[in-house]
Amino acid sequence: MLVLVVEDNPVNRKLALQQLKKLGYRAHAVTDGREAVDAVANGVYDVVLMDCQMPDVDGFEATRQIRRAEASRGGHVPIIAMTANALEGDREACLAAGMDAYLAKPVQLAALRAAVERFAHGVGVAG
């Protein structure tokens, strides 16, 4: 199980990596959406944790690009949004962009475990 963390804020990135380590998952991190698209193209990640608001290519656009690429080459990497927005409509915006699930920041360890395990066992999408 290899997780990609996409997060521009160094504090949030470090905490997410530490939480994944604690949960026993291997993880890499990139700092913007463009890097995320390139990293996912390598096909080595089982799950992506995607921040939504980032400079240049944000999480929504990165997800759209990843899904477009998958449409031609096949595959579907689960993408879990991590966002501090927590406003009405944010979850729908994440799903509309092609993300599979949504975690509101601050992300609690138990919620992260539940979200990642869902995809680790290949169970379900959307929600």
Next chain:
Amino acid sequence: MRRSNGSRTGSALPDRSILDITNLEEAFEDDVAGIAELLEMAMETGRKHRASLAAALAANDAAALAKAAHGIKGSAGNIGAKVVYSLATELDARARTGNLEGARERVEAINAAYAQVEGEVRAYRASVPSA
């Protein structure tokens, strides 16, 4: 009141009404130096975001204000800086709609709350030998 003892790590526990590090303790367990390092990183990031807040306020730029408030909200929430998180959430939501009414007072409140967090972080770091 600060509790100087009682943690399984032996570090000085912050006043949790200001800085609730429960989430960090879950992730780092006994690695108090790791927690201290993350808190210091958050203070550095917070200084940059607050400089952006001040610049956005001076320019009456609601979008930039929302962006800076959003950044503060993200890291403040993760380290458990509850008051800062709450104030930044409110400012983010209002500035997103272009509403700058009361923005100056909210930025001042964020700065004041941040000063308290910084005090807690300094105390925590001082209690961690290797930090």
